[in-house]
Amino acid sequence: MRQSEALLAARPGMYFTGYERIGGNPVFIERAEGARLRDIDGNIYLDYLLGFGSVVLGHAEAEVNRAVTAALQRGVNPTLLDIAHLELAERIVDLIPAAELVTFLKTGSDAVDAAVRLARAVTGRAHVLHWGHHGWHDWCSPSPGVPEASRALLHRFAFNDLDGLRSMFDALPGAVACVVMMPYEIDPPQPGYLAAVRDMAHDHGALFVLDEIRSGFRISLKGAQDVFGVEPDIAAFGKAMANGHAISALAGRREIMARILELGLTVTYFRSPDAMAAALATLAILEREDVPGRLRRLGRRLMDGLDQAAHSAGVPARTVGFEATPFIRFDHERISDRERALRLFCNGMLARGHLMTPAHHWFLCAAMTEDDIDRTVRAAEATLRDIAGTI
Ligand SMILES: Cc1ncc(COP(=O)(O)O)c(C=O)c1O
Known part of the structure; x- marks a missing residue:
């Protein structure tokens, strides 16, 4: 055997x-x-x-491993903020077109969930229109055990179909907090499609959240938002950002991101410097090479x-x-x-x-x-x- x-x-x-x-x-x-x-x-x-x-x-990867080892020697969870936290936030603001303020979390599910809660808090609305996979949390999961009340607030639209999206907005007047979508999965967005989705969201008083967990730092260092010329209100990053280490980021417009402090996102491990150091080293290599x-x-x-x-x-x-x-x-x-x-x-x-x-x-x-x-x-x-x- x-x-x-x-x-x-x-x-x-x-x-x-x-x-x-x-x-x-x-x-x-x-x-x-x-x-x-x-x-x-x-x-x-x-x-x-x-x-x-x-x-x-x-x-x-050796360079990332060295950076992580050095960070671990400074302390695993140093209560307050390690300097790598600030450096990483500045790096992301420099790289990502829509990033004016940044916050860090651990997983992609964390980050997109936080973006949706933020959009609901900012707009005072509950419904979410989405396309793509965003993780396992209640707001987006079709699994058994998710309360029907949560499921009823989520509506999936078809990719590259603006008319379909418009009908959904028409059916939920004044009730949509945000559109959340991946910029692509396999097929590319039609030219101008993502910007048109953003504009339609804004016309209806909703926010546009781009889930860049898979695309971010992979298709381009500046994200899919740069490649396809669309500036989201909020964008979520993870995966490629730290070469396998657990970290995600939420970045977006200043006046929206500033409201994140109201959401009670206090998690014991969000500020661990090893993941920040892994992300800084990974971003340096992604750019240099x-x-x-x-x-x-x-x-x-x-x-x-x-x-x-x-x-x-x-x-x-x-x-x-x-x-x-x-x-x-x-x-x-x-x-x-x-x-x-x-x-x-x-x-x-x-x-x-x-x-x-x-x-x-x-x-x-x-x-x-x-x-x-x-x-x-x-x-x-x-x-x-x-x-x-x-x-
Ligand atoms: C586009 C996208 N968003 C969110 C997630 C959830 O990320 P995580 O598995 O880190 O919670 C994934 C995971 O595959 C993803 O591909």
Whole structure:
């Protein structure tokens, strides 16, 4: 029996439900370094999930580790503010177009939840229009256990559909506190779309909250708001900001952000300097080495390679999404065949040492090399040939 299976049999309570998403047996990681994971059975995986998008430089990046170690030596939770707190706030105000004031939290869910509460406090309204994934908190989760009263205040609109959004505003006159959305997930926003959403929100007295937890510091150091030319009232950041360390940020217009002090966001661990130091080191490397540019180049190479592989194998599939967060879409006629092909693809890639998920797009990190990408393309060629013979 593999060591990881033996461990799991001994302690079934340790099963982590996320594993079914990667389509393989549970693995326990012994070491994560650069773009690779080694499990306790000695298997090596090229990691395209990367701490669910948080590890933008690569695992165990030395410069970030040194900064974190130095911060830990100054004290883990020093009651008041460590100087890194101020430096990080200034850095974000310098980088992010819409950031006049900043506050730090721990997770993406924290940050978007705080943005929604802030929008409700500022507008005195309760309803929220949204598009995308924003975490697990009650205001946005469809899970059992969320009170119906909370669910009734959330309305999902369709991406790139301004008419649909307008009808929602018309149906809730004077009742919408904010529009909360990711700037994109796979398909890009149509030109001018995000700015038009913001303007429509403002016309209806609502705030525009951009959830940049996934896009921030990855598509560009200045965020998706700079790439797509839209200034939100409030923006939430996390993931790529600290190379895997737990920190998120809320940034936005001064007069709105100043009201955050009314919200009672007092959490014991919000000011831990290790995460601040990790973020400062990560942002320095992202800028110095133009990591967003590197991810774009590597991603383009991967997407071109996968498209070519699908073509050669005669499988109806094409890559989609942004280069730093690419994905593959299968175009079989039947939806069940498309879903099966995607599962087979990710399982086949896992068997060939590539950690990918069918559940959402993948991530690239700066530690990946062109050789890694070419290795992935070769694994995909073999996997797609198998799929061609199956579906
Ligand atoms: C766009 C977006 N917003 C919010 C979240 C929630 O972040 P966290 O998992 O850190 O709570 C995620 C997590 O995947 C996300 O992708």
